[in-house]
Amino acid sequence: MAAAKIHYEVFVKKHRKASWILAEARPEREDAIEFAKKLLSATPTGSVRVSKERFDEESRAFRSFTIWEEGAEKFETEAEKTGDGSLPCLSPDDLTNPSARDTMSRVMNEWFVRKQVTPMELMHSPEHAEDLESGGTELQHAIQKVAVASARDGDSTVHAYVKQLHELSAKAFDRIYKDGKSGRLPKFSRYKTYASLVEAHAGEKSPYKIRAALADRLSDERGFGKKLSVLMEFATELPEADSARKTGCEQLDIFLAEILNFESGMTALIGSPEELGDQVQRLADIFDGSDSAESLQGPPADARTLTRLMKTGGLPSCKTMIASALLERLRRPRRMRPKDVLAEVKLARKLAQKLVMAQGPDLAVDALQDAFAKRSARLLTPETIGDFLEKCETPDQEIENLLALEENIVGAQNKRKLAGYIRATLGNHKTEGWFVSGGGRAIDRLHRLTGFQTKALKGNYPDEDKSGLATAFDALGQKVLERSGLIDAIVNGPSPALDRAASLLKLVTCGAIPVGKCSVAAQQKAVQLIRSDAGLEEARADTERAKLADIEAMLKTISGQSAAA
Structure with missing residues (x-):
């Protein structure tokens, strides 16, 4: 003993x-x-x-x-807990509160999914209560989980919480059994429609009987999908009177949201599209109230029905569940469009624009940013970047695609990683060979580099990475200038000194060469030409005043650009 x-x-x-x-x-x-x-x-x-x-x-x-x-080290022993360990739920009625039902969903998830019932059904059905209570150790394990979590943050021991939870569950089961025997749990068959059920009990203090009748009707269906359809049908049978209609809608919202709280229930609503992107698109359209969206035109039809109902603002709990499922899928490690990176980039941008406009209490901006930051990180794996650049025929196309990706990337860390890919591409031998010794005119390749540099400087990269990218484009530009001898060719050309100086300055002001050492070199050579004997002699001629004014204007422009940088 x-x-x-x-x-x-x-x-x-x-x-x-x-x-x-x-x-x-x-x-x-x-x-x-x-x-x-x-x-x-x-x-x-x-x-x-x-x-x-x-x-x-x-x-x-x-x-x-x-x-x-x-x-590994001696930790202090936790102080003995001597408090009474009061639980937030004190009576069976408290177990129908949202937080209590959410706890039940988490600690007994496997049981609810296996039985295809919800916490609200359990709390209003003697059959389900008997099934759980006599079904084995699942109830005991659930109580233990809650007790351990409560003791970790509470003022009493696990044993004290276990005792209270046992007492509370016993009270809840006793009430369900007694109400079932006494007939206080009405059968749905007593009412012709959902509207008549609500009208019969809408004036009562508690919606207990409405919930019991709903639980009874749902017990006839096997599977969350069929139960979802029944509740959707009831949504078209709401009473006409405002107060009764509100009561009926509130109870449907609770039962629907509980089904959607389970992954299998959400799947019953949106179906099982092969690609994650289709799931996310459907959830986004449901949340946004876009019942005519292309993603909702196929089965299941319940998704369109729910979208129309949510659009009226009558199902707030369901909207919260849709938002939660949407964010959870955005955070998943799977690619949304595993066969087409460009399609995934376009979808991510489309979703971001749509959801930012639809953000609110259920879909906070910071939660969206976090979800899209995680989604952006999926696009920046070496394998995905490799797929993204696979169809590029030339190095400049690779750089162009990488720079375009920045607008679709969220999060400073992700933008820093993207900048690293761009710098690595600029520094490889293939890229250097294409720009330095490639076909066509050197000035065209320099102009291409300058355009890339300008786009990088306008991007939202961290300052350090933005500066690093600008320097990398400028460094490659210097190699092109050195190999082509473009600046020296202009300096030593046959044109008048001021014309040659103006040509060098136009390279800078017209964005023909990268900003940095390239532009400084061109500017210095131009100033040397202006100050040369030939340049000074030309400047003294009255016929060259217009040319001098143009040169002065370009020097001011360059000075202003340097100050802004």
């Missing part, structure tokens, strides 16, 4: 700032210590301890003391 009142609890602490977390309870001392050692080997920076838990008959409480502890 005594042995049955002793067990051993294994706790783990992942690092100094972490709290002790109950990992598992074992009946045997040696088994608990062995399990603790395995945990420690998997958490080398943490510590573990094993405590012996003995039940004291006199105080009706467990007495605990540590029998074994090891770890």
Whole structure:
């Protein structure tokens, strides 16, 4: 008998700032210590301890003391908790609150998905309650999970919370069974339509009977998809009176949102498109109220129905679930368009523009930015970039495509990574050979480089990366100038000195050569020509005043550009 009142609890602490977390309870001392050692080997920076838990008959409480502890460093033992450990849910009615139902969905997710029922159905159906209570250890495991989480942040022990949760669940089940036997849980068959059900009970203080009748009707259907369709049908049967209509819509919203809270329920709504991009597009159109959008024209038809209902503002909980599913899919590691990077880039841009306009309480700007930052990171893997540049025929096309990608990338870290790809492309031998020794006129290749540099400077890269890109374009431009001898050819040409100086300055002001050492070199050579004997002699002639005015204007323009930079 005594042995049955002793067990051993294994706790783990992942690092100094972490709290002790109950990992598992074992009946045997040696088994608990062995399990603790395995945990420690998997958490080398943490510590573990094993405590012996003995039940004291006199105080009706467990007495605990540590029998074994090891770890990389000695952590302080958590202070003994002596509080009453009050739970936020005190009565069966509290279990129908949104936070309680969300907790149930998380800790018993497998059971709900396997049975294809929702927490609200469970709390209003004796059959489902009996199934859960007598179905094995799932209820016990759920209680243990909630108790451990509560004890971690609360003022009492796991055992105290377990006791309270057992008492609360017992009260809830007792009420369901008693109400079922007494007939307080009405059958949906008593009413002709959903509207008549709502009208019969809309004036009551609690929607308990409406929910019970809904749960009864849904029990006839197998699968979230069929239940979703039934609820959609009910949405077309709302009462005409405003107060009753509001009540009916609120209850449908709760049941619909609970179904959509499960992945299989969301799949029943939007279907199973092969590509993630199609899922995201459908969710975005539903959230935005675009019921005529192309993505919603095929099956399932319930998606269009829900979109129209949400558009009226009558299903706020459903809209929250759609927003949550949308953000979750945007954060997934999968590509939205795995076979076409360019199509994915276009889709990401389209979605970003659409959702920024639709943002609100359910879809906050910071959450969108975070989701699209994660989505942007998927586009910047070496494999994806390789696919993106695969069809480029020349190095300048590769650079052009990479620069265009910047407008579709969110997040400073992602833009920094993109800048790294651009610099790497500029620095490889193929790119250098194409610009320095490629076909056509050198001035055309320089003009191309200058256009790229200008676009990079207008981009939203971090300042350090923007400066690095400008320098990289300028460095390649210097090599083109050196190989082509363009500046020297102008300096040593047969034209008058002021004409040659003007030509050099036009290279800068017209964006024919990159900003930096390239433009400085051209400007310095132009000034030397102006100050040369030939240049000064030409400047003294009255016929050259217009030419001098043009040169002065270009020098001011260049000076202004340098100051702005």
